[in-house]
Structures are given as C-alpha cells and as structure tokens.
Amino acid sequence: xxxxxxxxxxxIGIYLFLGVLFTIIxxxxxxxxxxxxxxxxxxxxxxxxxxxxxxFWVVFLRKWLKQKP
Amino acid sequence: MSANYTAILWNxxxxxxxxxxxxxxxxxxxxxxxxxxxxxxxxxxxxxxIRATALAAFVLLxxxxxxxxxxxxxxxxxxxxxxxxxxxxxxxxxxxxxxxxCIIQFHALSDTNPLISVFISNPKYLETSQFPxxxxxxxxxxxxxxxxxxxxxxxxxNLSPAIWKVLHMGVYVAYALIVLHVATxxxxxxxxxxxxxxxxxxxxxxxxxxxxxxxxxxxxLNTHKNILAENGFYQVCRVNEIExxxxxxxxxxxxxxxxFKYDGKISAIHNVCKHQMGPLGEGRIVxxxxxxxxxxxxxxxxxxxxxxxxxxxxxxxxxxxxxxxVWVNPVPKEEGTFVEPVIIEKA
Ligand code: FES
Numbered sequence: 001x002x003x004x005x006x007x008x009x010x011x012i013g014i015y016l017f018l019g020v021l022f023t024i025i026x027x028x029x030x031x032x033x034x035x036x037x038x039x040x041x042x043x044x045x046x047x048x049x050x051x052x053x054x055x056f057w058v059v060f061l062r063k064w065l066k067q068k069p
Numbered sequence: 070m071s072a073n074y075t076a077i078l079w080n081x082x083x084x085x086x087x088x089x090x091x092x093x094x095x096x097x098x099x100x101x102x103x104x105x106x107x108x109x110x111x112x113x114x115x116x117x118x119i120r121a122t123a124l125a126a127f128v129l130l131x132x133x134x135x136x137x138x139x140x141x142x143x144x145x146x147x148x149x150x151x152x153x154x155x156x157x158x159x160x161x162x163x164x165x166x167x168x169x170x171c172i173i174q175f176h177a178l179s180d181t182n183p184l185i186s187v188f189i190s191n192p193k194y195l196e197t198s199q200f201p202x203x204x205x206x207x208x209x210x211x212x213x214x215x216x217x218x219x220x221x222x223x224x225x226x227n228l229s230p231a232i233w234k235v236l237h238m239g240v241y242v243a244y245a246l247i248v249l250h251v252a253t254x255x256x257x258x259x260x261x262x263x264x265x266x267x268x269x270x271x272x273x274x275x276x277x278x279x280x281x282x283x284x285x286x287x288x289x290l291n292t293h294k295n296i297l298a299e300n301g302f303y304q305v306c307r308v309n310e311i312e313x314x315x316x317x318x319x320x321x322x323x324x325x326x327x328x329f330k331y332d333g334k335i336s337a338i339h340n341v342c343k344h345q346m347g348p349l350g351e352g353r354i355v356x357x358x359x360x361x362x363x364x365x366x367x368x369x370x371x372x373x374x375x376x377x378x379x380x381x382x383x384x385x386x387x388x389x390x391x392x393x394x395v396w397v398n399p400v401p402k403e404e405g406t407f408v409e410p411v412i413i414e415k416a
Pocket of ligand 1: 342343344345346347348361362363364365366
C-alpha cells in the first residue's frame with residue numbers, strides 16, 4: 001500500500017515536473033502559434049493559465065507535434 | 070468571445086459581484102471566528118483558520134451548486150449565474166488554504182513527505198469511524214484545482230467545450246467527496262445532531278433542487294408536443310406573446326429553438342450558446358445582437374453569427390407568420406446561415 005502510494009506520487013511528480021518545463025518552453029515560444037488568441041496576452045494571463053498547463057501539458061504537446069510539418 | 074484573451078474580464082457588474090462575494094466571505098469567517106473564540110478561547114490561530122476556511126468553502130460550494138438549478142427554475146437568479154466561475158475559484162482558494170494549513174499542522178513534522186503522509190499516516194481504510202478522511206478532502210481539492218486552473222475561456226477552446234464541460238461536472242464528484250470528508254472527519258468529533266441535520270439539509274436541498282429543475286424543464290419542453298404542424302412548420306405562439314427584444318423558446322423534434330422579436334421582425338436561432346451552452350432564449354437583443362444571459366456572448370439574429378471580430382456561429386431556422394401566429398421549421402440550417410427575418414405586419 002505504502003509503496004503504491006509512493007510510486008503514484010513519484011509518477012505524478014515527474015509528470016508535473018515535465019509539465020512545468022514544457023509550459024515554460026511553450027510560453028517562451030510557440031503559444032501564440034498554437035492559439036492565436038493569446039497574441040499580446042500579458043504576464044498575468046500567462047500566470048493564470050500556468051498551473052492548468054502544467055497539468056494538461058500533454059494536450060498542448062499533441063497540438064504542437066501535429067502542427068509541425 | 071474569440072478575440073484575444075484578457076487575463077480576467079472584469080466589467081462593472083463582475084467587479085460588484087466579486088466585491089460583495091468577498092465581503093460576504095470575510096464577514097462570514099469573522100462572525101464564525103468570534104463565535105469560536107467565545108466558545109473555545111484557547112483555540113489556536115491555525116485551528117481557527119482551518120475551521121473557518123473549511124466552513125466558508127463548504128457553504129460557498131452549496132451556494133454555487135444551488136445557483137444553476139435555481140436560475141433554471143426562476144430567471145430572477147440569472148445574475149448570480151453570470152459570474153459563477155469567480156465564485157468557484159474563490160471557493161477553491163478557501164479550500165486550498167484549509168488544505169495547506171491541515172497538511173502543515175498534521176503532516177509537516179514527520180519524516181515522510183507530507184503529501185504521502187496524508188495517505189499513509191492513518192491506514193484504517195476499512196473502518197468507518199476512524200477512516201482516513203483527509204484523503205477524501207485531498208482528492209476533492211485536486212478536482213477543485215483542475216477546475217479552478219481551467220476556468221479561463223482559454224481552456225474552453227483549447228480543451229474543447231465538450232471535455233471542458235465534463236471536467237467541470239467534476240464539481241459533483243468533489244461535492245460527494247467533501248460530504249464524506251466532513252461526515253467521516255470533523256463530524257466524528259463534533260457529532261452534535263444539529264451538525265448532522267445541517268449536513269443532510271444541505272445535501273438533500275442541493276439534490277432536490279436539481280431534480281426539481283430537471284422536471285420543471287422537462288414540463289416546459291413537453292408543452293410543444295401536441296402543436297399544429299403544416300408543411301414542416303410548427304405553430305409556436307401568437308406574435309404578441311413574444312415581448313420585444315426577447316424570445317420564446319420551443320423544443321420541437323429534438324431541436325432547441327429560440328424565436329426572437331426585434332425591430333418589427335422575427336428570427337429563430339439555436340437556443341444553445343457556443344460558449345458554455347447558456348440559454349440564448351433567456352437573453353435579450355442588445356445593440357442589435359442576441360446577448361447570452363450567462364456571459365454575454367453575442368449573435369446576430371438573422372444569421373446566428375457573432376459580430377466580427379468574433380467567430381462563433383449557431384444554427385438558424387426558417388420562420389413564418391400566419392394569421393398572427395409564429396411558425397417555425399425545426400429543420401436546422403447550417404450554423405451561421407442567413408435566413409431572411411419575417412416582417413411583422415401591423416394588424
Ligand atoms: S454560456 Fe457563456 S456566454 Fe453564453
């Protein structure tokens with residue numbers, strides 16, 4: 001039981017860590033291409049979507065990969 | 070709508086909404102804190118915060134869950150629905166403070182990672198009276214986090230409205246978890262019957278409101294079952310039953326239709342807003358556009374398109390007027406299709 005919980009947390013931790021890295025990269029470069037409506041959005045907007053993006057980063061990764069020729 | 074995003078769309082109405090909401094939350098917690106200090110002067114600051122935020126978040130969650138069915142039953146509640154998302158995020162913030170203080174107070178001192186400790190410090194998963202109730206609260210908090218983190222419109226378009234809606238239905242799972250968290254946790258120590266009565270009233274109140282709203286809506290929609298039909302058109306109501314700049318709604322052959330009267334004309338569009346499926350027929354025509362009562366998305370009545378630069382489109386329907394009655398053809402046109410409005414002839 002204990003092991004299972006530890007492993008679950010470890011996996012979630014790794015997933016979220018990758019999410020943070022991916023989000024930083026995407027916000028740096030590429031977010032406007034993925035969603036043109038984010039053009040000109042300020043830092044506060046980016047801060048607001050940051051936590052969600054670290055959780056749902058795979059959705060954006062998929063979009064990103066699809067977009068690249 | 071689909072022009073560029075702003076961080077938070079605060080108009081005058083939303084600012085007022087938020088101000089009153091936080092004033093209410095602050096007052097509620099203050100009164101509660103004074104009561105607690107009076108009943109239990111030795112209470113620590115941390116415990117006070119844990120209890121006050123828990124209670125405030127739980128009460129706010131009940132209000133949030135009640136707003137939906139209440140506004141379906143009576144449109145007078147619609148203004149509360151208008152900014153429900155901000156209420157949801159506020160509730161999450163309260164729950165987060167509660168959770169953070171609990172984890173610091175009860176789990177930060179052991180050698181184990183505090184988050185893991187929530188799940189393993191009490192392994193009595195098979196007992197009801199000493200069940201590790203904190204795990205339920207933790208899971209609920211995670212659901213609330215996912216909802217709060219995706220409450221911006223950015224998420225609606227990037228996750229797709231269908232997935233977004235499903236994700237946000239998670240509030241009911243979170244509510245169930247929180248009810249169990251309270252019942253197996255705090256109420257095991259503070260088990261005054263009055264507490265249990267309140268919990269039951271809350272739970273049955275919320276459930277009852279949802280069931281009642283569902284039935285009353287079904288009743289309203291069914292009223293169009295036995296209406297007159299001719300050449301594909303169905304009779305809906307008399308022209309003068311529709312108020313100017315307002316709509317009458319009809320549910321015919323599975324189509325949810327809103328028929329608007331404006332500038333001496335009649336047009337019909339799909340009754341479901343592209344944003345979060347708000348009831349367009351409960352909105353009004355403002356500046357020539359049908360305006361969704363929930364968050365203000367706008368559509369032109371003659372083609373169901375949002376005015377530029379926005380790009381949303383809804384289905385449109387053919388209408389006609391015969392001897393003072395409005396008739397509608399429930400076969401939908403492609404989204405955004407122009408349909409000539411019908412001129413209302415003066416009698
Ligand atoms: S549902 Fe949000 S504007 Fe219509």
